[in-house]
Amino acid sequence: MTYLTKAFKQYFILYLCHTDIYGIMQIDRPTLVIDKQKCLRNIERMARKASQNNTLFRPHFKTHQSLEIGEWFRPFGVTSITVSSLDMALYFSKNWSDITVAFPVNSLEVDKINLLTQTNRLNILFENFESVQIIKDKLIYPVGFFIEIDTGACRSGIAPNQYDKIDAILNLTKSNANLTFKGFLTHAGHSYACKSHDEIKAVHTSSVDIMDELKVEYLSVYDDIIISVGDTPTCTRAEDFFAVDEMRPGNFIFNDIMQKEISTCTFDDIAVAVACPVVAKHEDRNEVVIFGGGVHLSKDHLIQADGAKSFGKVSLAENGKWTCPLVNTYVKSLSQEHGVISVDPAKMNLFNIGDIIYILPIHSCIAMNLMRTNWKVL
Amino acid sequence: MTYLTKAFKQYFILYLCHTDIYGIMQIDRPTLVIDKQKCLRNIERMARKASQNNTLFRPHFKTHQSLEIGEWFRPFGVTSITVSSLDMALYFSKNWSDITVAFPVNSLEVDKINLLTQTNRLNILFENFESVQIIKDKLIYPVGFFIEIDTGACRSGIAPNQYDKIDAILNLTKSNANLTFKGFLTHAGHSYACKSHDEIKAVHTSSVDIMDELKVEYLSVYDDIIISVGDTPTCTRAEDFFAVDEMRPGNFIFNDIMQKEISTCTFDDIAVAVACPVVAKHEDRNEVVIFGGGVHLSKDHLIQADGAKSFGKVSLAENGKWTCPLVNTYVKSLSQEHGVISVDPAKMNLFNIGDIIYILPIHSCIAMNLMRTNWKVL
Numbered sequence: 001m002t003y004l005t006k007a008f009k010q011y012f013i014l015y016l017c018h019t020d021i022y023g024i025m026q027i028d029r030p031t032l033v034i035d036k037q038k039c040l041r042n043i044e045r046m047a048r049k050a051s052q053n054n055t056l057f058r059p060h061f062k063t064h065q066s067l068e069i070g071e072w073f074r075p076f077g078v079t080s081i082t083v084s085s086l087d088m089a090l091y092f093s094k095n096w097s098d099i100t101v102a103f104p105v106n107s108l109e110v111d112k113i114n115l116l117t118q119t120n121r122l123n124i125l126f127e128n129f130e131s132v133q134i135i136k137d138k139l140i141y142p143v144g145f146f147i148e149i150d151t152g153a154c155r156s157g158i159a160p161n162q163y164d165k166i167d168a169i170l171n172l173t174k175s176n177a178n179l180t181f182k183g184f185l186t187h188a189g190h191s192y193a194c195k196s197h198d199e200i201k202a203v204h205t206s207s208v209d210i211m212d213e214l215k216v217e218y219l220s221v222y223d224d225i226i227i228s229v230g231d232t233p234t235c236t237r238a239e240d241f242f243a244v245d246e247m248r249p250g251n252f253i254f255n256d257i258m259q260k261e262i263s264t265c266t267f268d269d270i271a272v273a274v275a276c277p278v279v280a281k282h283e284d285r286n287e288v289v290i291f292g293g294g295v296h297l298s299k300d301h302l303i304q305a306d307g308a309k310s311f312g313k314v315s316l317a318e319n320g321k322w323t324c325p326l327v328n329t330y331v332k333s334l335s336q337e338h339g340v341i342s343v344d345p346a347k348m349n350l351f352n353i354g355d356i357i358y359i360l361p362i363h364s365c366i367a368m369n370l371m372r373t374n375w376k377v378l
Numbered sequence: 379m380t381y382l383t384k385a386f387k388q389y390f391i392l393y394l395c396h397t398d399i400y401g402i403m404q405i406d407r408p409t410l411v412i413d414k415q416k417c418l419r420n421i422e423r424m425a426r427k428a429s430q431n432n433t434l435f436r437p438h439f440k441t442h443q444s445l446e447i448g449e450w451f452r453p454f455g456v457t458s459i460t461v462s463s464l465d466m467a468l469y470f471s472k473n474w475s476d477i478t479v480a481f482p483v484n485s486l487e488v489d490k491i492n493l494l495t496q497t498n499r500l501n502i503l504f505e506n507f508e509s510v511q512i513i514k515d516k517l518i519y520p521v522g523f524f525i526e527i528d529t530g531a532c533r534s535g536i537a538p539n540q541y542d543k544i545d546a547i548l549n550l551t552k553s554n555a556n557l558t559f560k561g562f563l564t565h566a567g568h569s570y571a572c573k574s575h576d577e578i579k580a581v582h583t584s585s586v587d588i589m590d591e592l593k594v595e596y597l598s599v600y601d602d603i604i605i606s607v608g609d610t611p612t613c614t615r616a617e618d619f620f621a622v623d624e625m626r627p628g629n630f631i632f633n634d635i636m637q638k639e640i641s642t643c644t645f646d647d648i649a650v651a652v653a654c655p656v657v658a659k660h661e662d663r664n665e666v667v668i669f670g671g672g673v674h675l676s677k678d679h680l681i682q683a684d685g686a687k688s689f690g691k692v693s694l695a696e697n698g699k700w701t702c703p704l705v706n707t708y709v710k711s712l713s714q715e716h717g718v719i720s721v722d723p724a725k726m727n728l729f730n731i732g733d734i735i736y737i738l739p740i741h742s743c744i745a746m747n748l749m750r751t752n753w754k755v756l
Contacts, residue, residue, distance in 0.1 A: 028486035084715045104657040106669045107732045108406035130731040156658045156667045279482040280534045289534045291484045295747045299677040337462045353508040354485045369673045
């Protein structure tokens with residue numbers, strides 16, 4: 001065989017390895033796998049709740065960051081979306097014309113706002129006077145803005161009793177006709193610290209009460225304002241959204257071990273897993289090593305009941321999908337490319353070198369962000 | 379102004395924002411910034427140590443994953459490199475012809491090995507019999523292999539006393555003339571748990587002793603074998619490498635807060651920082667919010683003396699570089715795009731909305747992996 005023939009053969013083999021022939025891509029390295037049917041079920045459930053409550057469903061696309069997956073929302077009537085950066089808004093602006101950037105506006109990126117608002121309906125977020133001062137005179141086209149309220153997450157947003165700050169922003173924005181006040185927005189991220197459905201519902205109720213009070217306070221002056229709420233735990237677990245005009249959950253499309261931990265989903269609702277090759281097996285300490293590390297799964301972890309860190313749950317392959325995760329088996333540590341799995345001693349025989357196993361991630365948004373160039377749909 | 383003129387103007391502004399005109403790129407979003415002079419100093423120091431010990435310097439390129447940065451090693455005589463995956467080897471094979479993949483061979487990627495070995499000198503890593511069984515008859519071209527030894531890190535590798543496992547691998551590989559035994563390789567990753575220079579040196583000594591004993595044991599049969607060691611803490615802190623044939627540190631080019639924590643570098647040796655815009659300021663709780671989250675810095679963290687998690691140290695901008703990090707000021711939490719900084723109350727006045735500040739990452743390899751599409755060199 002000549003050198004060129006050999007070279008061609010090898011490149012062709014490599015091409016086949018990475019090509020989805022007949023819809024079945026051979027997985028040979030860490031690959032995020034998405035169960036589309038589960039995603040559609042998760043979307044349908046949230047869309048129905050929004051519809052039943054007469055609430056606008058504006059899903060957060062930071063979870064998947066994919067134009068292709070974004071299209072899965074169309075059949076459920078979704079026409080407006082949420083993102084977490086102006087670059088993400090630019091990416092999605094190809095297919096979506098109504099976008100809210102649910103992140104305190106970065107005043108250094110005003111040129112991107114001007115670019116987006118040429119063709120798109122864009123809403124940005126103010127939570128301080130200074131940002132408005134910096135950007136207001138640089139805006140060329142109309143842009144909507146929300147005022148972010150901190151209902152208890154203590155990340156960003158104005159505390160609800162700080163009317164002076166809210167009024168300062170509103171007064172300053174009046175001087176630019178391109179700025180339209182759309183209402184109040186919050187992300188009740190403290191729901192992630194809840195331990196029960198009742199706690200999650202309590203976060204929801206208190207958060208919505210705060211937002212509703214603000215809306216009522218300002219409705220006499222701004223008659224079109226709305227309130228927008230966001231996190232997956234409250235949007236999944238709470239039932240009453242009649243006071244809520246808009247909901248922006250994101251993670252629910254995939255779910256993950258964190259959501260399972262706070263019981264906002266079942267294992268069966270988790271729609272993504274990272275498929276990883278088994279590369280080593282250490283019987284003496286009941287451990288398996290996978291090709292799958294911090295650059296694939298992220299260092300997000302949970303502390304288990306026994307105090308040990310878990311960087312993911314472990315499932316086996318079954319009929320081209322993944323099984324329910326194994327008990328007493330978890331990712332105990334991650335380095336850049338290695339993952340070490342602590343295996344239930346009785347289950348060591350289920351793991352063989354050269355197998356593909358599936359890791360259910362602790363945080364699917366971050367895992368998807370890491371695997372943006374290498375995912376496949378079941 | 380017509381619509382088209384406006385559109386052109388905006389696209390041109392955006393082009394300018396992202397273009398490195400006159401070598402000064404305006405930073406408007408999280409951007410990993412690399413101080414090339416510090417990198418060269420860090421490389422020079424390690425290259426000198428290798429040279430003084432008559433040890434081959436085969437740096438690990440997983441830290442930067444960049445062909446451009448890889449070229450910075452050439453003036454120091456580097457001609458052979460280490461990577462952590464076959465895909466990374468394929469990427470670097472454009473410029474580098476002698477590559478070791480320091481990761482237990484993934485038997486599912488044998489086609490990539492065949493592709494690489496058409497044109498490159500490639501070394502792979504065996505740490506179990508099963509992987510050899512799966513791939514040995516599929517190899518088309520010559521490939522070198524190391525046997526990985528676990529000198530105490532308990533991640534991957536064969537325990538040094540398991541001669542039966544080593545012999546089984548060596549016997550099996552004899553049947554394929556394409557396989558050449560190169561020696562023993564270890565990554566003494568337990569050095570990262572050390573609390574002092576002496577502890578790091580002790581890890582180095584015990585690790586090298588184990589490796590040297592193995593080499594002596596097999597030298598009578600395999601007269602060209604070498605021992606290869608790898609982690610940055612021992613390569614930085616230990617002095618005696620005369621028994622070591624090859625060293626493969628990676629992180630040392632950048633260093634990070636983790637290396638500083640175990641005192642293998644000073645703050646001044648840290649050659650990367652993530653530049654982040656300040657988007658909010660909460661005086662009431664002495665916090666600043668940055669555009670810079672888990673997708674930019676990773677969730678790697680350290681536990682501080684007071685028990686609080688730190689996801690990075692905080693420096694200010696000064697003459698186009700960053701200052702020594704501020705005391706009592708650190709990244710206390712990260713979500714996908716938000717970072718919350720706990721600020722020394724006396725220093726809140728140093729932070730203003732719209733500023734760019736610099737976060738020194740806990741783990742530079744992982745931060746660089748996240749920022750591969752958005753970094754700049756000072």
